[in-house]
Amino acid sequence: MSFSTLSSVARVGTKSSTFQSKRFLAQVAATTPRASSYKVVVVGGGSAGLSVASTLANTLGNNAVAVVEPADVHYYQPLWTFVGSGLKTFDESKMAMSEVMPEKAQWIKESVASFNPGKNTVVLGNGESISYDYLVVAAGIQTNWGKIKNLPETLGKNGVTSNYSAQSVQKTDEFIKAFKGGNALFTMPSTPIKCAGAPQKIMYLAEEQWRKAGLRPKTKINYFTGLGKIFAIDKYANQLLKICKERDLNINYFIDLAEIRPDSKEAVFNVIGGEAKGSTLTLPYDFLHVTPPMSAPDFIKASPISNADGWVDVDKDTLRHNKFSNIYSLGDCSSLPTSKTAAAITAQSAVVKNNLLGDIFGENEKITYDGYTSCPLITGSDKLILAEFSGYTGKPQETFPFDQSKERLSTYLLTKEIIPDIYWKYMLKGTWDGPAKYRKMFGTV
Ligand SMILES: Cc1cc2nc3c(=O)[nH]c(=O)nc-3n(C[C@H](O)[C@H](O)[C@H](O)COP(=O)(O)OP(=O)(O)OC[C@H]3O[C@@H](n4cnc5c(N)ncnc54)[C@H](O)[C@@H]3O)c2cc1C
Structure with a gap:
């Protein structure tokens, strides 16, 4: 099964017809007695954790996936540059965690305190032990x-x-x-x-x-x-x-x-x-x-899954852990040698989902991450330089058929008005895996 198939399996209604009931379901999920064992445990309900958990939960069914996340609020942090300069409101950057948590996942509203990869368990802040077949670590940067x-x-x-x-x-x-x-x-x-x-x-x-x-x-x-x-x-x-x-x-x-x-x-x-x-x-x-x-989070640094610098030690191509084959990591806490951005996660999440579901269903069509990342360099209230590049090659990897190093209104509006919408409606729901397909369409690959 390729990622595009998984993606369509996972495509859920983008609309919030269900916001009220979603919130109710997530709150129930966070407070009802829970299992002590899951097919997949995702550590962190930030940009990386949710973009992976949504697809996995939709594909694997009710309560096969648990997301361990202590926070009440999920933030779209890229908007904070606009908030800090009065171009967007703070409220536009946040959503209750209960509203963005995948409906079919079990939300465990706790922190992970430590990892026992030899026993396939994580220990929560309250001392409880949760076991998994597969673990995805996406706890962000400290x-x-x-x-x-x-x-x-x-x-x-x-x-x-x-x-x-x-x-x-x-x-x-x-x-x-x-x-x-x-x-x-x-x-x-x-x-x-x-x-x-x-x-x-x-x-x-x-x-x-x-x-x-x-x-x-x-x-x-x-x-x-x-x-x-x-x-x-x-x-x-x-x-x-x-x-x-x-x-x-x-x-x-x-x-x-x-x-x-x-x-x-x-x-x-x-x-x-x-x-x-x-x-x-x-x-x-x-x-x-x-x-x-900033640094890798202390609880990861102190664990057997970290590298010498404290980051989760994964293969830069497959995003699979270098020692524990049933562990993946992506986003800011991973050892991936590229710029730490939400944009990078769009491409990384596609790789984790494809490869992890390939493990589960016995498929071998593994895909690899090319280091794609992006940084919209806002230089004024109507202009921006849209840096897109691979952290692996150090070369630009631009989507649009024009010179993106020039300040432009179009890329400013894209970043301010369109990408936030893509984030809430598609990325967090697991159906946005970055602009690679547009690079093919525009012939900019
Ligand atoms: C000011 C600012 C501007 C930015 N601008 C951009 C931009 O323009 N473009 C862009 O692409 N990116 C931008 N970013 C970066 C982007 O927001 C991050 O790269 C992205 O959010 C990383 O996602 P993540 O899931 O790895 O971490 P996060 O989104 O930070 O999520 C980590 C989650 O893990 C949870 N967690 C932490 N510890 C534990 C624990 N012990 N157990 C369980 N859960 C835990 C946290 O509560 C959190 O919910 C910006 C960030 C900031 C702050």
Whole structure:
């Protein structure tokens, strides 16, 4: 059975005729006594977990699939760049978990605390043990706010904000609008993060608002990245550097934020590369947008399923675990050497679903992941550079038959208005596996 067959098996009514009853069913599922054993257990009900669980649950039937997910709310995080700049509301980025949980899956509203791959079990936070035939690990990335001194207590106050938290993303919009000029700092850490473009997208949107408000002459904007490039792929990086030059945005490389001093409104940075390596830099701020350091989640790091860096150790082509053949992983917590985005998950989920269902039904038509990922680099409230590339080859992998490194209104509208709809209606329901078929249609493969 190929994925396209599975996809049509899984195609459920896209419409929310059933929202009320769905919510009821999911709430019942989350609270009724549950089995201690499932055909497939999915860890995490985020973008990756649900896009896989939907198809598996529809294909394997009622309660063959369990999703272990502690949160009440599911967020479409890519919208937070728009929320942080006032172009979308926070409410548009969220949905009750009960509304997006696949109807035929059992929602186990707990956290996974540890893995016992030798025994095919996971242990929940409440001590309960759940066994599985197959395990899909999709628990996302961990944001380490505490690694920046004083950040947890400063976030959301006096001009310090971050689009990387549901708690502070609306503060970004508030602080941008309240800004009266001065020093604006934007940071990007040297660790792997989700959506490596997001730390700079908010800078372009803030700068546009301050320019329109006449604040630019009395505003200095600095971007600090712990990395040595503004963006990994040269085609887009070159374009971004031109924009930064034209708009007087100073880019500083190999510098990591280390501390915030809220009383004096100063940010302290560690210089981690270049001639000044080993020194520190202290700068006053009036506005500070922080992207926190991130890592693999601690409970995965401490488990037998992680690699040396803490990520779930999977084969980059098949997404199957390198040691435990009945475990798959995708999304931000996986070891896949590509950019961590929801866009990447569209292609990864197709591979996991196809290969896992192939295991179950004894089929051998395995498919492989090519490293596809995408980052819509929003550079203004009406323009965007749609970076699409393979993290495996480092080469652009664009969908449309035009130069996507140019800023465009069309790709801005696609990202702001159409892709969110695709996410809620199709990706979470397991029926969107990325734009590969459009690349074939447009002949851009
Ligand atoms: C500001 C911002 C902008 C972004 N912009 C874009 C963009 O433009 N385009 C794009 O493609 N991507 C973007 N992303 C990235 C995208 O949101 C993520 O890559 C994507 O959500 C990852 O999906 P995931 O399922 O791996 O993790 P998540 O969606 O984060 O889900 C992980 C889930 O696992 C659950 N979980 C955690 N621990 C446990 C546990 N112990 N047991 C059980 N469950 C657990 C969590 O509660 C969560 O529901 C952006 C992200 C941010 C924050």
